[in-house]
Amino acid sequence: MTLAIANLTRRFADAERPAVDDVSFTVRPGEVLALVGASGSGKTTTLRMIAGYEQPDAGRIVLEDARAGSRDITAEPPQRRGFGMVFQHYALFPHMPVAENVAFGLEARGVGKRQRLERAREALGRVGLEDAGARPIQSLSGGEQQRVALARAIIIDPPVLLLDEPLSNLDPARRQETREWLRLKLHELRSIAILVTHDQEDAFAIADRMAVLQAGKLLQLGTPDELYRRPTSVPVAEFVGRSTLVEARREGEQACITIAGATQHAPIASMPPSHDGGALRAVIRPEMVEVCGATPSCWHGIVESRRYAGSHYVYRVAVPEAPGSDRAYTFEIDCEEGDFGEHSKVGVKLRQKPVALVAQ
């Protein structure tokens, strides 16, 4: 089963720009896709349109099945789509105990009481809560509520599972743990799963591919690795991972990056898709540079701060754009050793790892 989204557009009354603007993508069978972006990027609206809670102004949503053929669900109400949804605040029915909540989808399908409670127990077992059936919703912790919401969504065997900010309501300790758990569960299900998150680490940890949205537009879709190593635009480079963007030019297969007269070279990982010869920037990640003693061939800067992160040190080094300039590039640099103190003068050197170039 494949889910194809084509030219999806939604404009809310009295809004300046569309909330979702001509978004197209395809989710492959069994794939876990994350829609990421800042608030207002249109990711939740996209999810709600896929679920059927919002009607698109234009565009189509099609389920393609090798055997059953393709089914245009754009105009179908949520009741008919049969998708599972886990809401941000879970939306558990407060007047029903856990088992009834989980069994509700079966109740709506006319399954008899005994059978549906049995299957609810089974679904609760899959999320590790087999004995919670009789408990009132109010007695559950945040993490448990989320598991119940997931059990409720998967009991109807949805071809597509939708999750709206699944980890945003959990405290940091639970969050790490749940992230891992959710990744395993979603892949175990083998149905399409689409989750919305504003946290790129969640997306990295859970999703097979990520779609980055900004101001209603889809900027880039790819695996976390692709987005990190080969971003095609400034917003994607800034949103995914830590980076410093520095002016650069292309010389054959090499990127030339000059700061305050000092030029360094690095192989090119990727070029912007439709490059018209305009100005370029190099996306420099913390692991692509190292801190060294100031030599003429490297960039010169001052350590603003140094913190210890367990396996390594994280330096923040300010490199002035020109000698004596107030404006400076700030590099975050991961180093194994913490040889240089704060305020010391250092050099910043490229490690010859491939850098992505993006349009200015």
Added chain:
Amino acid sequence: MKRRFVVATLIVLLLLAWSVVLPNVSVIVGSFARGLDDWRAFVASPADREALWSTLVISVGSVIAALIIGLPLAFLLGRFDFRGRRALSAVATLPAALPPLVGVIAFLFLYGESGVVTRVAQRLLGLDHAPWSLTGLSAIVFVHAYTMYVYVFLFVAAGLDRYDTTLDEAAAGLGASRPRTLRRITLPLLTPSIAGAMLLVFMSSLGSFSAPYIFGGGQRVLATQILVSKLNGSMGLAYVETTVLALAAVAALLGLRWLERRRRYALTGKGKTTRIVVRSRAARTLAPILATVVVTFLVLPHAMVVLVSFARDGAWTTQILPPEYTFDNFRRLASDPELWRPITNSVWMSAIATAANIVVCFVAAYLIVLTRAPGRRLLQLLVVLPWAIPATAIALGLAATFDVNSPLTGRVLLVGTFWILPLAYFVRNVPVLTSAVEGSLRQMDASLEDAARGLGASWLLAMRRIVLPAARPGLVAGTMLAAIAAVGEFVASVVLYTHSNRPISIEILAQLRSLSFGTAAAYSVLLIALVLAITLGARLAEDRVERI
């Protein structure tokens, strides 16, 4: 425990014991004054049995009718967006702004035997008699439905406002149809709101007096039966009837409170409310038309009263609309001191009663919410008691208690004096003002007062700068409701008034009796104007609160 709180609690408790408890005790004691004779007479009297039965039928019928109108309207306005929604929501609560007696009169002008709508229908159908008569049980329920659906509408609208619509979305996503979602999710979660509204409608219908009194058409209900017994001099029987009415009210209160509590859930997560935009073509054309019809129906009574207030007394006989219009009605009211008197009476009596309410209810709410004064639980019970007891019963209790001077038993001669009516208004409005202030104070963080005291503020300064501002929204709203209720009060007044302190409502009734429809309507218009003025005053006060 601080001594001043104990003293304050004692004073308020004594005051309420005197004005609220004592009258009820007098009634119950009075019903046994001749042993069980009066109770036997009550049970044996076919008129009383009929009255009890029809009171219950009217109350249940009114609850059902109010639900039928109020529920769909609340859902329509709370959940859907369509053309005409703003106009509709602007007038949806209009019937509540009509003082009870005025609403009844407006219905008489519109749907009574010689009412405008009745005559139009008669003319259109070519009948030689009115197509319906506005008497009996159905007429009473009809009027109640119009005035009381507002309770259902307001309660359910407020419930929907707090309702998390993602719950409905979740149900839909799991495959539940709209009706199933409504039945299994939405309505169960709105039970507290619905039960609260049902309770209010039931209690109001139980004690309703104006509608059965004006067009009961020989239909007996307990509230009017009490007055009949009193006028006949059978005080014992009147006391029995009052006790029965009060018992029915308390039973209803306990029953519906139980339902309300049982179904109260803390909603998990914070919700959001979305309105469904009506998109289907049929619904889009139908919605504004339907909205117009409903708006017209809601505005018509008000418009009718205004129209008739300009009609020349005695000129309107068989025509559809009054044939002659004049300012005379208003001119006469303004120039004849005897005719102006009810207006000054109503204004003064409601002002005195409301002022007393403000002081007593604020202190009571403060003690209940912000202190641990002993006796505050008893206080909490006493302040809602008048709400559970129909107005006729309250009035009769006051009449029974304050008709002699016996200071040792707390009884003073007030019946026949000016003061009995303000006292009645005061008692009736204790619940509304106290609960409004309580609501505001509960929203205030109790540690604020402590924080202010900790910063060195005196008790008085903390009161003035922290507690009073926090209480103000409730105080303003409660004062408004109390003043509106007092200025148009009819039910207790009709039991207790004398000629010299008669309020507007009684004068309207007298004018109606002498068939001076124009004058009655002119009084009604002035009463509506007073209500509007009070509302505007409260709005201004609220605005000032917001700016602070």
